[in-house]
Amino acid sequence: MPQGQDEAPVTAAILVIGDEILSGRTKDTNSGHIAETMTAIGIDLTEIRVVSDVEEAIVEALNALRARNAYVFTTGGIGPTHDDKTADAVAAAFGVGIDHDPRAVAMLRERFPNPGDLNEGRLRMARIPFGADLIDNPVSKAPGFRLENVFVMAGVPSIMKAMLQTIVPQLRTGVPVASVTLRADAKEGDIAVPLRDVQNAHPRVTIGSYPFTEGGRFNTNLVLRSRDPAALADAKAVVEAMLTNMRAAPA
């Protein structure tokens, strides 16, 4: 058996912070990118929450998520303007102080060598909760930070992606979940009962059924997922046989 496959999976949650997502003005693409990244390294994403730019909302969600996940990734709210409240909220959630961090100030000074440019607004981006490690920002210097199991990243997708790349090597990863997608060429309703029986007979495999339309007709993708390659191969063969039998059956 592959190493670790029966260990408890490493879990993570995402906390997206920003009124602009809740108003529908901005569409959140960061969550999808983080989700794909976690899947690739074998970390199970258990929950995504989107909250507004209100400190109490951020604190409450962060404390709920960090208590029951190995990691929490936040995006948004660490810029220079008054509506960026994430750093203060993280400090409040952990009950620690926050102040301008000399390491972060040095990073900003590299980008803004002219003292007039490193103004009070930009210096807000150097306010880091006590005890946090910084996360490099190769795009625009203003760092993210890690406090215990919480990783605080920017909301701008290009910066978030760059920060995530530097975070991934720090994570305890799991055995990736392997997956197989089978196109059913059938409607969900026509395969639901035999598919349930396959699922019941293969508890080490999770079988998801996802309808889609093509040329106005409903079809179904079946996605089989497992950390156990042998169990996955076995379930795949059984689902393929099920689909073949159905096609051969009289209409």
Next chain:
Amino acid sequence: MPQGQDEAPVTAAILVIGDEILSGRTKDTNSGHIAETMTAIGIDLTEIRVVSDVEEAIVEALNALRARNAYVFTTGGIGPTHDDKTADAVAAAFGVGIDHDPRAVAMLRERFPNPGDLNEGRLRMARIPFGADLIDNPVSKAPGFRLENVFVMAGVPSIMKAMLQTIVPQLRTGVPVASVTLRADAKEGDIAVPLRDVQNAHPRVTIGSYPFTEGGRFNTNLVLRSRDPAALADAKAVVEAMLTNMRAAPA
């Protein structure tokens, strides 16, 4: 003053249900559509949560969200297959029973007049918690449902959109938040301090600052939002003057 502008806003939350979103395989577009719709009718979206196809996770999130929002909209998990657990979870969250609903069975029979097609799998889609009202599904008949302040919709975007259209007239709406977007032609860090002062002087207006890149350069959109048109116009004029002054200032 426009009617209702000082009343407590009507609030809503979205609960997205599905492993396929958490794995990153499927990108959630339903939340963005619901968010835009709520903004248009003056309902404040306070939170979005995405949870997996696990009954306990759905129950916990639903009970948290329905207790503190006027409305909750769920998407996903009401199909015919074993991985669709939303209806049972909603019944469990409310502590009510669930069974095949004759009204829902009649809707399915309309689509599947041949008794052989209305099989056990498809009949799962007629399992509705006791006390719920049905939500019409003009696309594929299998209904959603409303139980108290919770609206349960399909995950397939075309069906979700159609269901939402039938739901909107049932909602108590609010005064829409009007918004103005001003392109700053400046970096966030250069306007953060004067913008904070404008925000402090205009408490009835919420000013959001959203950086974006264009041709490799950072720029900023300022979004002013308010239910009070006069306050919005006033703040807009002040922000515009602020931007004009900045451009006139020596570099």
